[in-house]
Amino acid sequence: MYCVQCEQSKKGGCAVKIGTCGKTAEVAEMQDVLLRVMQGVSVYADRAARVGARDAAVDAFVPHAWFTTLTNVNFDPTRFVTLIGQALDIRDKARALAEAAGADLSDLPEAATWTPGRTADDIAAAAPFAGIHRFMDRDGPTVVGLRNLVLYGLKGTAAYSEHARVLGKEEASISAEFHRIAAFLATDPTGVDALLTESLAIGALNFRVMELLDAANTGRFGHPEVTMTRISPVAGKAILVSGHDMGDLEAILQQTAGKGINVYTHGELLPANAYPGFKAYPHLVGNYGGAWQDQMQEFAAFPGAIVVTSNCLINPELKGYADRIFTSGPVGWKGLVHIENHDFSPVIAAALAQPGFAEDAEEKRIPTGFARNTVMGVADTLLGMIREGDVKNLFLIGGCDGARMGRNYFHDLAVATPKDSLILTLGCGKYRFNREDLGDIKGVPRVLDVGQCNDAFSAIQVAVAVAGALGCGVNDLPLHYAISWFEQKATAVLLTMLHLGLKKIYLGPTLPQFLTPEVLAVLVDKFDIRPTGDAQQDLAQMLAVA
CATH class of the missing domain: 1.20.1270.20 (Substrate Binding Domain Of Dnak; Chain:A; Domain 2)
Incomplete structure (x- = not known):
């Protein structure tokens, strides 16, 4: 085989029998x-x-x-x-x-x-x-x-x-x-x-x-609202929904209503907890776990049924939960039950057969729901904070997470950002730092969770609106980009950012094999792409041009 489409690709793209994924x-x-x-x-x-x-x-x-x-x-x-x-x-x-x-x-x-x-x-x-x-x-x-x-x-x-x-x-x-x-x-x-x-x-x-x-x-589902989303389990039978598909999540919530089953989001579905349409279901109790690359440990420990609705899926046979994990939509693994026509009855049966959580864990919550409608709803406050110097820099730190060494870069960068800066984050890359208490500025949390990776649209809309209100271009804002690269959705988002003329995008920590030195040279020359390096040094460069 020859596969170079993501960060997991082996050096040179070649694997004789099986890829890292x-x-x-x-x-x-x-x-x-x-x-x-x-x-x-x-x-x-x-x-x-x-x-x-x-x-x-x-x-x-x-x-x-x-x-x-x-x-x-x-x-x-x-x-x-x-x-x-x-x-x-x-x-x-x-x-x-x-x-x-x-x-x-x-x-x-x-x-x-x-x-x-x-x-x-x-x-x-x-x-x-x-x-x-x-x-x-x-x-x-x-x-x-x-x-x-x-x-x-x-x-x-x-x-x-x-x-x-x-x-x-x-x-x-x-x-x-x-x-x-x-x-x-x-x-x-x-x-x-x-x-x-x-x-x-x-x-x-x-x-x-x-x-x-x-x-x-x-x-x-309505516009996301600022929500303190629970990230610790509660007692009871349980279903975990991973991936991105909110339609599947809605169907599962509808079909589990009144059955004594709690539903949790995982990975990229964390933002669903902030949508009014999902808040209507009291048995959506919060988020369990983090980014996709930790799923083998998290899924093995989860005492219920699991549904993977889109990327990312890792071999479920290695940790002994293949009998209680299901796929839907484009997802598939040989031998797993694939859900057709939104009939999640096999998932419900599996959840009822599992022990569920025996007791409530200590309650922990994190803020979510800072999509464009929410942020622009307090635009005057944000603009005032920028004009008055309370907010001197904005950072967009997020994207697709992964398992390779070097991804603590995004945690280290976020933690090191000045206290007078706000961080917009999206995608599963936010799990590197979204549980850190980085404080607030005049009551506004410094970490603003915009949503899924596709919610780059929201982040871009916020940046354009702020630039317009301040009478400058987006590239003139003290706005810095550190994008966590992993797979093809990240490719599409990067191309969108390049189409919009955004400059000085720090991209990393390691690049997919298809980005050969020759291609990278073209992107650096044409679009000022900057491969990530040392977090502290990159931060110093960002702030030097702010």
């Missing part, structure tokens, strides 16, 4: 095949869109299929055999749509006509033609690395699109732009400038998608 070579190759076929789907969908034709079923399948290939999402080869068969059928459907609309189908790229077969053996035989490193000798590391930047940016955008879609929010124009960029990628482009242009186009697209997802979440 637990992905087998068989699954890695199936994912490559699926993505190649999906690029072909977009070739036809793009050409149909140019003449005003679209198919809602095609548009709906695309983000789900791409999402299954993200890091730590789906490890089940049988699911990928099915998905590849479905993708081939969808590609035929998209071609028929384009033909019926009179679209130009000349000069089709390989991905539009290549047929890998539908059995596991046929797919394995075809896999070398779908490998991302196939053209390394021909095109070189810079071009292949930039193509991977486009590929992984599209993956992250697809994931956020799927989160919005399952909540009933999708837009034809967003699907059309996704198809256009994926169709561009299907041509195996070699122009560095063109690849950079399309990378920024993904950033623009992802901004629109995050805005759509924000509308989906707030339209259904």
